[in-house]
Amino acid sequence: MTISSASAxxxxxxxxxxxxxxxxxxxxxxxxxxxHPKRVGFFTDTSVCIGCxxxxxxxxxxxxxxxxxxxxxxxxxxxxxxxxDNTGQLGANSWxxxxxxxxxxxxxxxxxxxxxxxxxxxxxxxxxxxxxxSVSLANAQQSVLNAEALSEFDPQTGQTGAxxxxxxLMSSDVCKHCTHAGCLDVCPTGALFRTxxxxxxxxxxICNGCGYCVAACPYGVxxxxxxxxxxxxxxxxxxxxxDGLQPACATACPTQSIQFGDLDELQERADARLVxxxxxxxxxxxLYGRDEDDGVGGDGAFFLLLDEPEVYGLPPDPIVTTxxxxxxxxxxxxxxxxxxGVAVAAIAGSRRR
Amino acid sequence: MTGGxxxxxxxxxxxxxxxxxxxxxxxxxxxxxxxxxxxxGEVAMVxxxxxxxxxxxxxxxxxxxxxxxxxxYLFLGGAAGSSAILAALAxxxxxxxxxxxxxxxxxxxxxLSVVFLIHDLGRPERFLHMLRVLKVxxxxxxxxxxxxxxxxxxxxxxxxxxxxxxxRLKRFGGVVAAxxxxxxxxxxxxxxxxxxxxxxxxxxxxLPFVFGGSAMAxxxxxTMMFTPVAEAGPARKMAITGAVVELAxxxxxxxxxxxxxxxxxxxxxxxxxQAAKTxxxxxxxxxxxxxxxxxxxxxxxxxxxxxxxxxxxxVFEAGIASTKDPKYVVVPQRExxxxxxxEHASTITR
Numbered sequence: 171m172t173i174s175s176a177s178a179x180x181x182x183x184x185x186x187x188x189x190x191x192x193x194x195x196x197x198x199x200x201x202x203x204x205x206h207p208k209r210v211g212f213f214t215d216t217s218v219c220i221g222c223x224x225x226x227x228x229x230x231x232x233x234x235x236x237x238x239x240x241x242x243x244x245x246x247x248x249x250x251x252x253x254x255d256n257t258g259q260l261g262a263n264s265w266x267x268x269x270x271x272x273x274x275x276x277x278x279x280x281x282x283x284x285x286x287x288x289x290x291x292x293x294x295x296x297x298x299x300x301x302x303x304s305v306s307l308a309n310a311q312q313s314v315l316n317a318e319a320l321s322e323f324d325p326q327t328g329q330t331g332a333x334x335x336x337x338x339l340m341s342s343d344v345c346k347h348c349t350h351a352g353c354l355d356v357c358p359t360g361a362l363f364r365t366x367x368x369x370x371x372x373x374x375x376i377c378n379g380c381g382y383c384v385a386a387c388p389y390g391v392x393x394x395x396x397x398x399x400x401x402x403x404x405x406x407x408x409x410x411x412x413d414g415l416q417p418a419c420a421t422a423c424p425t426q427s428i429q430f431g432d433l434d435e436l437q438e439r440a441d442a443r444l445v446x447x448x449x450x451x452x453x454x455x456x457l458y459g460r461d462e463d464d465g466v467g468g469d470g471a472f473f474l475l476l477d478e479p480e481v482y483g484l485p486p487d488p489i490v491t492t493x494x495x496x497x498x499x500x501x502x503x504x505x506x507x508x509x510x511g512v513a514v515a516a517i518a519g520s521r522r523r
Numbered sequence: 524m525t526g527g528x529x530x531x532x533x534x535x536x537x538x539x540x541x542x543x544x545x546x547x548x549x550x551x552x553x554x555x556x557x558x559x560x561x562x563x564g565e566v567a568m569v570x571x572x573x574x575x576x577x578x579x580x581x582x583x584x585x586x587x588x589x590x591x592x593x594x595x596y597l598f599l600g601g602a603a604g605s606s607a608i609l610a611a612l613a614x615x616x617x618x619x620x621x622x623x624x625x626x627x628x629x630x631x632x633x634x635l636s637v638v639f640l641i642h643d644l645g646r647p648e649r650f651l652h653m654l655r656v657l658k659v660x661x662x663x664x665x666x667x668x669x670x671x672x673x674x675x676x677x678x679x680x681x682x683x684x685x686x687x688x689x690x691r692l693k694r695f696g697g698v699v700a701a702x703x704x705x706x707x708x709x710x711x712x713x714x715x716x717x718x719x720x721x722x723x724x725x726x727x728x729x730l731p732f733v734f735g736g737s738a739m740a741x742x743x744x745x746t747m748m749f750t751p752v753a754e755a756g757p758a759r760k761m762a763i764t765g766a767v768v769e770l771a772x773x774x775x776x777x778x779x780x781x782x783x784x785x786x787x788x789x790x791x792x793x794x795x796x797q798a799a800k801t802x803x804x805x806x807x808x809x810x811x812x813x814x815x816x817x818x819x820x821x822x823x824x825x826x827x828x829x830x831x832x833x834x835x836x837x838v839f840e841a842g843i844a845s846t847k848d849p850k851y852v853v854v855p856q857r858e859x860x861x862x863x864x865x866e867h868a869s870t871i872t873r
Contacts, residue, residue: 189660252578259580269577272538336538356717358664359649360656378652379645382663385586385718394587399645454535477535480853483577487856491717492660494727498713499659501728505712505735506705510608512739512764513757517612520756 189350190493192462196349200364209368210411211433212420212471213440214342216482217447217455219427221340225266226257228422232407238263242393259483260343261393265404266419269482271339341482342419342428345370345391345404346459347470350490353383353392353403368433369406369470377401388466388488406471433470440474452476458484465489537575574857576849583719585846592643594835596636597711600670601738601831603632604708606746607677609761611701614694621758622697623684624749628742629700630681633674633707640670662714669710673703708738715842721852722845723838725783732772733838737831739765740803744827747810747820759814762827766807769834770800776838782854786841795837803830 193199197206229235239248240258250256255270351370354362361376362383372383372392379399383392392403407417415421420430429436440457447455454476459469465488479486576582610625641650654671658664680696683689712730715723723730743762747755777787777796787796806826813819845851 250578261584271577273535274538275534275536337535352719355658355660356663358656358658358661358667359652360658361652376649376652376655377646378649380643380653380663381587381645382661382718384584385588385720387584388719390582390584390719393584394645401645478575480575480582480849480857481577483580483582483849485582485852485856487860488719491719491724494724495660495662495713495717498662498716498727498731502706502709502713502731505709505731508732508768509605509705509708509735509739512768513605513608513612513761516609516743516757516760516764517616519760 189355189495190465190490191350191467193349193467196467197364197366197368202366206366209433209470210406210431211347211368211436211469212344212406212417213429213431213436213474214344214471215427215429215440215443215474216339216341217443217452217474217476218425219268219340219342220425221254221268221270221338222424223257223268224422224424225342225419225428226264226268228418229266229404230264232410232418233265233405235263235265235402236395244395244397260345260389260391260403262395262398262402265344265402267343269339269341269343271477271481272336273339273477274334274336277333277335339476339481341473341475342423343482343484344419344471345406346389346466346472347404347406348490349462349467349470350492351466352386352388352490352492355490355492355495356382356386358382365408365411367406367408367411369408369411371405371408372401372403374400374402386491388485388490437472440472443474447474465493537578574850574853576853580849581847582849582852583721583846585843586718586720587645588839589643590836590839590843592639594832594839596639596643597715597734597835597839598737598741598832599632599636599639600711601708601734601835602741602745602828603629603636603677604673604704604706605738605742605761605765606632607673607697607700607704609742609746609757611697613757614697618754618757620754621746621750624746625742625758626677626681626684626693626697626700628745628749629677629704630679630684633670633677633700637670637674662710662717666707666710666714669703669706673700673707676700676703705735709735715838718842720842720846721783721855722780722786723842725780725855726776729772729776729779730838733769733776733834736765736768736770736772737803737834740769740806740827741765741831744806744810744824744831746824747814748824748828752815752817752820755814755820759810759820762824763807763810766803766810766827766830769803769831770807773800773834781858783845783851786844786851787837790844792837792841792844795833795840799830799833799837801830802826802833806830 197209198204236244238244238261239246240250240256241248242259242261242263244263248256250258253270253272255268257264257267260267347369354364354370358380359376359378361373361378362370363373365371377400379394379401381394381401383401384394392401394401407415410417416430420428429439437460440460444455444457456475457472458475458479459472462468475482606625607629610622610629613621613625641647644650653664653667656664657668676696676699680693680700683693683696709731712732712734716727716730718724739761743758743765747758747762750758773796777784786792806823809819809823809826814823
């Protein structure tokens with residue numbers, strides 16, 4: 171059987187879920203023999219990410235990716251100016267991207283806060299009722315130069331009746347290696363293909379830079395290198411995998427936030443982790459890309475997030491564009507037939523000369 | 524684990540009001556590049572929707588397709604496709620002047636569109652890699668196999684028409700071009716719609732009709748400019764019908780898709796669409812009134828072609844604009860999720 175870069179929908183290996191929905195064996199469906207390796211993936215557990223960016227560095231080093239700024243402009247040092255995140259986005263030159271979000275919220279708890287040590291010392295809390303309290307608070311604020319500005323901008327000193335908490339969300343984003351990969355579906359040259367590990371990889375020597383995959387990715391992962399013309403994205407270190415090594419990012423991750431392994435095993439591990447976190451009271455924890463019934467048939471690289479996906483710059487409900495392709499072709503066929511019909515009618519309805 | 528993370532419920536907000544506000548005064552270069560730096564506050568003024576995003580950054584990538592290459596390709600392919608159909612039918616009904624003009628339009632348009640398509644590639648010298656595979660899931664692959672035979676047939680027919688050789692081969696070439704003409708004009712709608720670009724994908728069943736209608740308006744308009752008015756009746760009829768189809772389909776694109784229709788009304792794409800509609804409507808009206816005079820035919824044909832061209836640019840740029848603001852990705856997807864939640868309350872936590 172030949173390995174095909176054509177979508178499984180047209181190799182006849184998957185009559186049930188041709189363009190959409192869960193696929194039990196995406197690798198076999200792509201034409202690999204039954205003894206192909208198991209599908210591998212990433213499970214990125216953002217609850218233990220410390221934002222060290224070792225994954226970004228390891229990825230750049232191993233894959234010899236050029237430097238770029240937070241907009242993907244090559245060989246430019248550019249600070250994003252928005253946070254500790256100066257990578258900004260995934261792109262042709264950044265295949266791992268650590269998102270960094272600083273959040274605050276007002277807390278109105280019946281007891282003194284249990285968040286930061288400083289809170290208790292200042293005797294803060296929801297009710298500054300006692301006169302002594304407000305006096306000491308005022309003193310504390312006056313003792314700091316520009317206290318007003320600080321209380322406005324620095325959450326640590328923001329004692330305005332209701333207390334504030336802050337938290338940092340960090341998440342290492344990566345190509346999702348979708349079950350139904352839009353980039354793979356629309357590639358007109360066959361440069362993008364499904365590897366024996368079930369990952370999606372671009373062949374540099376085939377890609378002609380048409381850019382269709384860039385527009386088709388629902389996550390905005392793959393991009394074109396402007397000076398080169400071709401597109402680039404995470405390969406899940408295909409070269410390392412074939413030598414029995416783990417991808418560079420997973421190897422470098424010091425907290426096991428990035429876990430690499432067989433996808434089914436990772437999914438079990440993620441489910442267990444979610445149960446643990448929920449039991450510990452982390453109610454905002456959720457898995458992203460884990461559900462095989464989602465719009466892309468589940469991701470090969472999925473995440474445990476602590477807030478809504480869009481907070482991390484991820485689409486909340488991505489759907490592979492080719493799901494709707496049959497309807498589009500039908501419309502195009504009808505429109506083409508309409509054109510012929512109109513032309514025939516125009517000819518028939520006109521007197522000859 | 525800190526108290527922050529283990530605390531139940533939400534209420535978390537971006538801590539500082541503003542990377543976006545800081546960025547607003549930033550250099551022009553960055554603004555043009557990023558495009559998605561508008562903050563929540565600014566967005567809220569435009570449209571009364573609430574959504575969160577990662578520092579206002581865009582989620583899907585902006586297509587790397589170049590302007591004017593791609594809009595011109597869409598326009599020329601459409602005009603060539605519809606005039607090839609017209610030429611073949613004019614040929615069998617013995618309308619030599621219309622046949623000739625149609626064939627030359629089809630031939631010239633197809634050759635130029637091939638040039639623009641290849642020029643748009645990141646690696647133009649690798650154009651032939653398109654012919655390695657045929658993939659029905661890739662409109663660009665299918666389009667290559669439509670454009671290749673079309674441009675070969677239409678180009679050869681036009682050349683033979685100019686040189687006056689092989690009259691019988693001419694008819695065959697013309698018929699082949701006509702067969703691929705319709706698909707060439709309408710597949711481009713699928714080409715744009717089969718992407719993650721919000722404003723294109725939302726209109727995925729309508730864009731082929733917009734482009735088909737626009738192709739007929741342009742093809743009919745161009746052929747009636749150069750054909751003696753006595754013989755240009757079919758071109759006029761096709762142009763008017765095409766213009767009506769284009770306007771009707773475009774009306775649906777612009778109004779049926781909620782927030783995803785918004786980019787068709789705003790900014791530069793909005794102006795382009797407005798100009799396109801004006802030109803197309805004026806061209807169709809003028810064709811009906813004055814199409815039988817030389818001057819009227821030239822004026823209305825020009826208006827129709829301009830309308831078609833502006834439509835392609837407008838649709839193209841509206842899609843580009845919809846990638847640059849995360850709200851066009853987040854809001855429709857949130858609505859979709861909410862609708863699904865309502866349908867069956869016990870969905871799996873994502």
